[in-house]
Amino acid sequence: MNFTPEVVIKSPGRINLIGEHLDYNGGHVLPAAIDLTVTLRLRKKNSRSCTIYSKSIDDSFQVDLDKLEISSQEWHNYFLGVIHFTEQRYPGHISGFDCIVESNLPIGSGVSSSAALECGIAVALKNLFDIPVTDEEIIYIARDAEHHFVGTKCGIMDQFAVVRGKKEKLIQLNCHDLSFDYVPAELSPYAIVLLNTNVSHNLATSEYNLRRQECEAALEIVRKRYPVYEALAHIPKKIVQEHEKEMTPKMFQRAEYVIEENQRTLQASLALAKQNLPDFGALLFASHTGLSEKYEVSCPELDFLVKQAHHHPNVIGARMMGGGFGGCTINLVHKDHMDSFIEHTALAYQKKFQIELTPHTVKIGDGVQLIL
Numbered sequence: 001m002n003f004t005p006e007v008v009i010k011s012p013g014r015i016n017l018i019g020e021h022l023d024y025n026g027g028h029v030l031p032a033a034i035d036l037t038v039t040l041r042l043r044k045k046n047s048r049s050c051t052i053y054s055k056s057i058d059d060s061f062q063v064d065l066d067k068l069e070i071s072s073q074e075w076h077n078y079f080l081g082v083i084h085f086t087e088q089r090y091p092g093h094i095s096g097f098d099c100i101v102e103s104n105l106p107i108g109s110g111v112s113s114s115a116a117l118e119c120g121i122a123v124a125l126k127n128l129f130d131i132p133v134t135d136e137e138i139i140y141i142a143r144d145a146e147h148h149f150v151g152t153k154c155g156i157m158d159q160f161a162v163v164r165g166k167k168e169k170l171i172q173l174n175c176h177d178l179s180f181d182y183v184p185a186e187l188s189p190y191a192i193v194l195l196n197t198n199v200s201h202n203l204a205t206s207e208y209n210l211r212r213q214e215c216e217a218a219l220e221i222v223r224k225r226y227p228v229y230e231a232l233a234h235i236p237k238k239i240v241q242e243h244e245k246e247m248t249p250k251m252f253q254r255a256e257y258v259i260e261e262n263q264r265t266l267q268a269s270l271a272l273a274k275q276n277l278p279d280f281g282a283l284l285f286a287s288h289t290g291l292s293e294k295y296e297v298s299c300p301e302l303d304f305l306v307k308q309a310h311h312h313p314n315v316i317g318a319r320m321m322g323g324g325f326g327g328c329t330i331n332l333v334h335k336d337h338m339d340s341f342i343e344h345t346a347l348a349y350q351k352k353f354q355i356e357l358t359p360h361t362v363k364i365g366d367g368v369q370l371i372l
């Protein structure tokens with residue numbers, strides 16, 4: 001499929017410096033959009049059907065706008081969900097179109113190619129059909145598509161960062177009330193290097209949804225006595241400890257992680273404001289330990305890469321990033337030593353797992369953009 005497009009959208013992936021698995025727990029996170037993107041090219045056509053082709057996976061499918069149903073193919077559902085929820089809010093705008101998707105984002109690796117796709121198609125539809133949908137609505141439409149069509153009960157951070165990202169800025173986002181500030185990403189002389197483990201263990205979606213349930217259950221137990229707490233991340237540790245006996249050991253462990261990670265994220269923002277990069281980096285390592293040992297969403301490959309980073313003199317912080325069970329680690333590496341760090345770690349990784357890792361040096365970029 002090839003054509004002259006009427007609308008071209010570039011939609012970025014995102015990183016998150018710290019605050020993992022906190023968005024659905026009402027906590028603080030520190031994400032940013034990156035300069036790796038999904039590109040969507042669209043044109044209208046005179047019918048009630050759409051053809052969507054992804055060059056990345058060399059596959060296409062048809063959408064009948066009058067018979068929109070959840071598909072058995074996961075990747076279709078990002079589009080179907082966004083079309084459905086846009087139509088629900090703004091009935092009668094969307095008609096037939098063709099769409100070509102290209103991407104230089106690693107897929108299924110924790111940089112949220114999913115949110116890039118959802119938010120990208122939402123902004124594309126807005127521009128192609130002149131739909132008066134707001135950025136905030138797009139964030140929710142994309143999130144709802146992922147919840148109800150794809151089946152991942154994700155939080156709001158990924159969609160928020162993809163839509164609201166700004167060049168060279170981190171977003172200090174409070175996921176409880178969606179208040180946010182842009183702060184300069186002053187990490188120099190350190191650069192952001194992602195190391196893709198190139199593994200994705202099948203547990204990702206089921207364990208993600210299970211963590212969410214465990215956290216909701218822990219919150220409900222505390223709320224029986226303290227209904228004032230609306231989110232798990234807000235509960236003081238002492239109060240969670242009061243309820244330890246009423247929780248399963250796993251539930252208690254998850255709650256502790258969430259509360260500690262929220263504190264780490266707040267401390268990281270303070271460290272950044274003071275330009276104390278060693279403290280900032282140390283909090284990333286501590287975040288990884290929590291994710292691995294208390295939240296149990298890491299895997300041997302991620303743990304190995306973070307350990308390598310920890311032992312490397314030119315890395316000040318590293319942790320797994322995203323849902324877990326594979327995907328990328330995020331590393332803060334001195335800009336003069338990136339090549340040697342990557343080379344050294346890739347060799348060690350290859351030796352240990354017989355897998356090649358893929359490095360990405362990323363810059364903080366703008367949120368989803370209309371190019372044409």
Ligand code: ADP
Nearest residue numbers: 054056074075103107108109110111112113114
């Ligand atoms: P992440 O969001 O971290 O990349 P997810 O598992 O949440 O990982 O989302 C990855 C899924 O998104 C893929 O399995 C696929 O269904 C869909 N996807 C992302 N990018 C593309 C693309 N360029 N073409 C087709 N499907 C894509």
Ligand code: MG
Nearest residue numbers: 112113114115
């Ligand atoms: Mg995703």
